[in-house]
Amino acid sequence: MINLNTRLQAVASLISDNSYIIDVGCDHALLSIYLVQTKKNIKVIASDINDNPLEIARENIKKYKLEKKIQVLKQDGIKNLDKAVDTIVISGMGGILISKILSDRQDLKNIKKIIVSPNNDFPIVRKTLMKLGFTIKDEKIILDRGKAYLVLKSVPGKKNYHDYFFGTLSNKSLETIYYYTNLLNTNTNILKSMPKKYILKRLKLKFQNKKIKKFLLTSPK
Numbered sequence: 001m002i003n004l005n006t007r008l009q010a011v012a013s014l015i016s017d018n019s020y021i022i023d024v025g026c027d028h029a030l031l032s033i034y035l036v037q038t039k040k041n042i043k044v045i046a047s048d049i050n051d052n053p054l055e056i057a058r059e060n061i062k063k064y065k066l067e068k069k070i071q072v073l074k075q076d077g078i079k080n081l082d083k084a085v086d087t088i089v090i091s092g093m094g095g096i097l098i099s100k101i102l103s104d105r106q107d108l109k110n111i112k113k114i115i116v117s118p119n120n121d122f123p124i125v126r127k128t129l130m131k132l133g134f135t136i137k138d139e140k141i142i143l144d145r146g147k148a149y150l151v152l153k154s155v156p157g158k159k160n161y162h163d164y165f166f167g168t169l170s171n172k173s174l175e176t177i178y179y180y181t182n183l184l185n186t187n188t189n190i191l192k193s194m195p196k197k198y199i200l201k202r203l204k205l206k207f208q209n210k211k212i213k214k215f216l217l218t219s220p221k
């Protein structure tokens with residue numbers, strides 16, 4: 001079986017048997033390969049916008065003799081989508097790009113599950129999912145090789161919270177504390193070097209830092 005890092009294993013753990021998945025921005029296709037090897041009765045499309053990753057994806061798929069089980073597709077986001085696809089996975093991209101990919105496609109009525117793992121700008125992703133008629137069912141922070149990653153699972157449904165910054169991550173687990181402490185440090189460093197003229201961007205980061213400090217200082221639930 002293919003060796004998958006902890007972050008992608010966490011993404012895979014949110015995908016069910018009996019699904020038809022598109023792995024958008026598949027890059028090396030390691031996640032697609034792992035899914036076919038570990039889930040029952042699934043179909044997978046490994047898609048990417050760029051030729052180089054797709055070439056590597058094809059090589060990896062061939063190495064594991066899965067050419068018949070994984071369809072490789074070159075396309076931008078999910079502009080073309082087989083109507084039978086019911087699960088969208090987008091991981092390892094910026095939150096703004098993930099939101100754009102999802103919003104560019106108006107018709108998501110056949111989609112039963114969207115799993116995303118944004119590298120940044122996660123409040124925008126939460127907001128976009130809700131705007132598109134999805135509710136966030138599960139979210140977790142994964143620690144992988146010293147870095148913290150957010151993974152979200154959403155299903156069709158009504159908006160379930162208003163705080164796009166924390167979502168349902170109000171529990172002060174070790175992972176959550178690590179994630180938000182890192183973000184606080186990153187924001188603080190960005191603010192140090194960001195020219196004063198970027199008033200709105202600076203305000204946004206300061207607002208985030210205020211929320212994180214409050215979260216870190218309040219006693220555990």
Ligand SMILES: C[S@@+](CC[C@H](N)C(=O)[O-])C[C@H]1O[C@@H](n2cnc3c(N)ncnc32)[C@H](O)[C@@H]1O
Nearest residue numbers: 024025026027048049050053075076077091092
């Ligand atoms: C950093 S890799 C992430 C790979 C993998 N999904 C993961 O989580 O490790 C991002 C991939 O997204 C692809 N990509 C960027 N924009 C895209 C778009 N609009 N549509 C499809 N793929 C895109 C890139 O070519 C790249 O292979």
